[in-house]
Amino acid sequence: MAYYLIKLFLSAGVIVIVTEIAKRNNSAASIIHSLPLTSLLAFIWIYLETKDSALIGRHAFGTFWFVLPTLPMFILMPWLIKKLGGFWPAFGTGIVLTIILYFLTMRLLKSAGVNL
Numbered sequence: 001m002a003y004y005l006i007k008l009f010l011s012a013g014v015i016v017i018v019t020e021i022a023k024r025n026n027s028a029a030s031i032i033h034s035l036p037l038t039s040l041l042a043f044i045w046i047y048l049e050t051k052d053s054a055l056i057g058r059h060a061f062g063t064f065w066f067v068l069p070t071l072p073m074f075i076l077m078p079w080l081i082k083k084l085g086g087f088w089p090a091f092g093t094g095i096v097l098t099i100i101l102y103f104l105t106m107r108l109l110k111s112a113g114v115n116l
Contacts (some may be wrong), residue, residue, distance in 0.1 A: 011041055039063050063116040065109060069101030 014037050022029035043056050073094035080090035109116065 007045055013036075014038075014041065015062075036063075051087065058116075065105060065114070065116065066102065069105045070098055073098050 002076060004114050018029055018033050018037075038058070043054055044057065045058070047053070047056055076097070077090055081087060084090050084093060
């Protein structure tokens with residue numbers, strides 16, 4: 001149980017730290033946020049629990065392909081916020097766009113013979 005609490009608080013702590021830094025220095029927070037912190041933490045937790053390097057490799061490969069459909073949201077968010085009149089409509093639109101792009105990515109990968 002202690003192990004899961006460590007995982008929980010360390011993982012949540014990363015999010016808290018980034019949001020607090022963003023209030024003071026957006027550039028620094030953007031750099032930290034752009035790091036694949038969630039993936040790196042997941043790699044560590046998965047490896048510690050399984051000792052399966054091949055699983056980490058497969059997970060990294062899948063993560064690469066599923067990062068791509070998330071990128072347009074980051075580019076479009078500033079424009080969507082201005083165009084749609086605020087954060088929440090832009091956020092919702094960004095999520096819907098990302099979901100659509102996830103499905104498109106899965107179809108394209110399947111048709112290209114890429115197995116995740």
